Amino acid sequence: MADRQLFHQHDTTNTSPLYLGLDLSTQQLKLVVIDDDLRVLHEEAVNFDRDLPHYGTEGGVKLNGYQATAPTIMWVEALDLLLGKMKDSGFPSHRVAGISGCAQQHGTVYWKQGAEHVLAHLNPESLLHEQLRGIFSVESSPIWQDSSTSAECEELEVAMGGAQKLADITGSSAYERFSGSQLRKIAKARPEAFAQTERISLVSSFAASMLIGKYAPIDTADGSGMNLLDIHQKDWDDRLLNLCGADLRRKLGAVVKTDAVIGFIASYFVERYGFRKDCMVVAWSGDNPDSLASLNLRVGDSVVSMGTSDTLLLTLEKATPSTEGHVLCHPTRHDAYMAMIVYKNGSLTRERIRDTYAWSSWEKFNSLVENADVGCGDRFGFFFYVPEITPKAQGVFRFEHGQQVEEFSRPEINARAVLESQFLSMRLHARRVGYHDSASKRIIVTGGASQNDAIVRVLADVFGAVVMRSSLGGGSATLGAAYRARYGVKHASGWFGTFEQSLNAPGAPQLVTVAEGSLESYEKYSILLEEYERLERDVCRAGQF
Numbered sequence: 086m087a088d089r090q091l092f093h094q095h096d097t098t099n100t101s102p103l104y105l106g107l108d109l110s111t112q113q114l115k116l117v118v119i120d121d122d123l124r125v126l127h128e129e130a131v132n133f134d135r136d137l138p139h140y141g142t143e144g145g146v147k148l149n150g151y152q153a154t155a156p157t158i159m160w161v162e163a164l165d166l167l168l169g170k171m172k173d174s175g176f177p178s179h180r181v182a183g184i185s186g187c188a189q190q191h192g193t194v195y196w197k198q199g200a201e202h203v204l205a206h207l208n209p210e211s212l213l214h215e216q217l218r219g220i221f222s223v224e225s226s227p228i229w230q231d232s233s234t235s236a237e238c239e240e241l242e243v244a245m246g247g248a249q250k251l252a253d254i255t256g257s258s259a260y261e262r263f264s265g266s267q268l269r270k271i272a273k274a275r276p277e278a279f280a281q282t283e284r285i286s287l288v289s290s291f292a293a294s295m296l297i298g299k300y301a302p303i304d305t306a307d308g309s310g311m312n313l314l315d316i317h318q319k320d321w322d323d324r325l326l327n328l329c330g331a332d333l334r335r336k337l338g339a340v341v342k343t344d345a346v347i348g349f350i351a352s353y354f355v356e357r358y359g360f361r362k363d364c365m366v367v368a369w370s371g372d373n374p375d376s377l378a379s380l381n382l383r384v385g386d387s388v389v390s391m392g393t394s395d396t397l398l399l400t401l402e403k404a405t406p407s408t409e410g411h412v413l414c415h416p417t418r419h420d421a422y423m424a425m426i427v428y429k430n431g432s433l434t435r436e437r438i439r440d441t442y443a444w445s446s447w448e449k450f451n452s453l454v455e456n457a458d459v460g461c462g463d464r465f466g467f468f469f470y471v472p473e474i475t476p477k478a479q480g481v482f483r484f485e486h487g488q489q490v491e492e493f494s495r496p497e498i499n500a501r502a503v504l505e506s507q508f509l510s511m512r513l514h515a516r517r518v519g520y521h522d523s524a525s526k527r528i529i530v531t532g533g534a535s536q537n538d539a540i541v542r543v544l545a546d547v548f549g550a551v552v553m554r555s556s557l558g559g560g561s562a563t564l565g566a567a568y569r570a571r572y573g574v575k576h577a578s579g580w581f582g583t584f585e586q587s588l589n590a591p592g593a594p595q596l597v598t599v600a601e602g603s604l605e606s607y608e609k610y611s612i613l614l615e616e617y618e619r620l621e622r623d624v625c626r627a628g629q630f
């Protein structure tokens with residue numbers, strides 16, 4: 086897919102535009118280059134644990150009990166490392182007409198007083214992390230894996246008149262990882278640091294700020310993951326701002342539509358990496374909204390993204406939030422919304438089972454999955470190694486013939502049990518955010534684990550669905566960002582088609598069927614789902630946190 090040779094032609098006559106999409110996700114910073122026909126020319130990535138080991142992260146994160154953070158400066162260093170790799174590969178950055186990006190959602194970055202001045206005067210002779218070290222008032226950014234703010238969540242819900250009232254405004258009841266409760270916690274626990282903070286960014290708008298050399302606005306889609314934005318008015322809710330910290334309207338800045346052009350690339354990148362001065366930067370968003378943007382979906386399609394987290398995404402024509410799951414502003418349609426359910430125990434939990442029961446090999450894991458029966462012979466597992474979001478519970482619980490057991494009598498069954506459990510949970514909870522549960526629907530899979538055929542076959546069986554993958558591979562959030570970059574530039578240059586129309590180009594991804602679940606499997610799993618739902622209630626009681 087990525088043809089490095091393209092960058093070695095030194096063809097100065099080729100001036101056709103290129104677009105970049107970046108994704109600052111949990112474990113890595115990724116980049117994709119597309120041309121004006123939407124063809125993917127190149128992909129690159131920096132993995133935090135492997136390429137920046139001096140920060141000592143595991144899976145890009147530092148865990149301390151319920152707290153989960155990432156060193157903000159690590160993300161800064163990653164950006165130069167990535168662009169340095171691109172430069173070394175002969176990448177013609179002078180052809181880049183537009184850049185956009187996305188990031189893991191909910192995490193926050195705290196810029197000290199005076200930081201914007203530093204951003205505006207970056208010296209291309211030294212690296213970003215050398216210049217930005219010390220300008221964050223909180224040096225470890227709380228991220229989406231954090232579950233340390235239960236008290237603040239309760240305070241927010243009580244103050245707003247209940248969980249449903251909060252969801253009616255912001256699209257979600259209070260969630261520990263959402264930025265509002267995280268801000269309230271920092272404002273209370275570290276008042277001096279909070280007072281010294283000039284600007285608060287999401288991870289997405291923080292990365293965009295480096296690119297434009299000034300504070301970048303938060304976009305409506307990623308802003309919907311904060312418990313602070315009124316998703317109907319598409320503006321901050323002042324009552325919530327006041328509850329979460331002083332002077333927040335100023336500290337958060339304005340909110341913009343996700344397709345807004347937010348500025349031109351900063352001179353640092355022009356001088357150090359050869360970008361052209363008029364390269365536009367389009368608002369950055371969340372990685373899940375950009376996964377949705379990367380796919381030309383039909384009405385009724387669902388997306389299952391299996392990155393570090395697992396998520397289920399749907400387009401909604403109307404916002405009817407409940408206390409389960411999330412409703413976000415849609416990234417590419419101003420009149421629509423997206424529903425989202427999120428699981429913390431996604432890829433890392435599958436990896437843990439693979440390492441324990443399948444000799445750390447996906448191949449062996451897959452053969453264990455394929456050799457086990459539907460329903461694992463009346464066995465169910467709940468694998469919440471880290472405190473789970475959906476449902477709110479922690480711990481590992483196994484049931485064999487209705488009885489709770491420490492370990493299955495056939496331990497190798499864990500491989501299929503973890504997948505069945507994850508997908509039964511999605512089917513159960515998806516119904517509550519607007520998914521119409523019936524067989525033969527289309528599910529489009531994205532993210533690292535979507536490349537695994539055995540995993541997607543179980544997904545197809547549990548949902549009785551046609552599971553499809555993009556012909557362009559697994560990392561679709563970067564691609565969504567690149568498509569938005571291209572659309573934003575075209576729009577700013579006077580083209581008034583819709584985002585969906587802009588995807589009508591020769592290199593647009595094709596959806597390829599990778600697994601087909603049958604009506605028979607759908608019905609079998611419908612019966613298992615009733616037992617699963619009952620057990621889940623017990624697990625939630627036993628695994629409270």
Ligand SMILES: Nc1ncnc2c1ncn2[C@@H]1O[C@H](COP(=O)(O)OP(=O)(O)O)[C@@H](O)[C@H]1O
Binds near residue numbers: 533534540
């Ligand atoms: N063949 C595979 N089978 C199952 N999971 C895989 C496979 N290849 C990669 N993964 C999973 O993909 C995850 C990374 O997915 P990715 O979408 O890149 O994550 P993120 O965007 O959160 O950094 C890894 O944690 C890994 O477990």
Ligand SMILES: O=C(CO)[C@@H](O)[C@H](O)COP(=O)(O)O
Binds near residue numbers: 111190392394
């Ligand atoms: O918390 C959420 C969404 O609500 C997560 O989905 C994060 O956005 C992390 O994304 P990945 O790194 O797993 O792609």
